[in-house]
Amino acid sequence: MKWVSLLCLCLSVSLQSSIVSPQSLRTDQGYEEFATTRTFKGEASDAPEVHCSRKRSKAAWKIIEEYLIPYVEKERYQIPRTCRLHPDNDLYRDQEQHKIRTDIYEWQCGYCKKRFYEESFLDKHFDNRHYNLLNVSHSKCLADVCGALHCDLAMGAVPHKTKCNPAAAARNKHLCEGLADSCFPVNQGPSASRLHEFFLRQFCDALTCTGSRKPFSQGRRKKRMSISYIVISVLTLMLLLLYYTYLYIYRRGIKRGTQELKRVSLTQSGRKKKPS
Secondary structure, three states: OHHHHHHHHHHHHHHHHHOOOHHHHHHHHHHHHHHHHHHHHHHHHOOOOOOOOHHHHHHHHHHHHHHOHHHHHHHOOOOOOOOOOOHHHEOOHHHHHOEEEEEOOEEEEOOOOOEEOOHHHHHHHHHHHOHHHOOOOOOEOHHHHHHHHOHHHHHOOOOOOOOOOHHHHHHHHHHHHHHHHHHOOHHHOHHHHHHHHHHHHHHHOOOOOOOOOOOOOOOOOOOOOOHHHHHHHHHHHHHHHHHHHHHHHHHHHHHHHHHHHHHHHHHHHHHHHOOO
8 A cells, every 4th residue: 555655656746847837838938039039130130221211212302313314315324423412322222123003002022022001111111120231331321412402302201381491501502512523524515514414404503591592494305205015005095996897797797697697687577478
């Protein structure tokens, strides 16, 4: 009996040691979650800190695309990579090119194919998940030239009754003239010389407190449609014309055939009614 009682005692002790209470399980899970969060934060802290406004960079590129690039393309001029307005010098250019708009309220990440309802959520996704794809070492912040490109005006961030700061206007004008010199050197030929003068009129002349000149005084120039687009449009119209012509002839033939059948049937019925 003593051996039996001793054996039962050992079994009870082993069972108690193997049982895990729900409270301790929750504590372990909480520790694992905390450890995971801590690891993620540690990895996120390894990301390079970027002091560049994505919103203002986007506004600057939109201005370049609408008010400058069409004139550059008309002159068939290649902007040098030393120019701060070159696409390769935009820190966010690669990420912006990997934005896919699949619907009005649907955006897709071109890197991992994840979908979002708003573009702002996609921007946050880029900042959190794809920060390692930013070329921080070579690319520059396009938002830094916003003062020369009138970004605040384009974004609607300038109140109507804002007092002009002469010192800030002078700095922005100096920056603007520097962009004209580096992007369109007058010694690089007639095209560069014309674009240099155009850039001064389009952007730099309005950077004063006199208010005599307005930004974008040269206006915007719509991009010419590509030849392939025109050809495809013409072919589409021709195919539509042929389709509707065929449909019209087909329906007309069916209608004529139906009328002839009715005429034949009436003739045959009339012959049957005559007395023999």
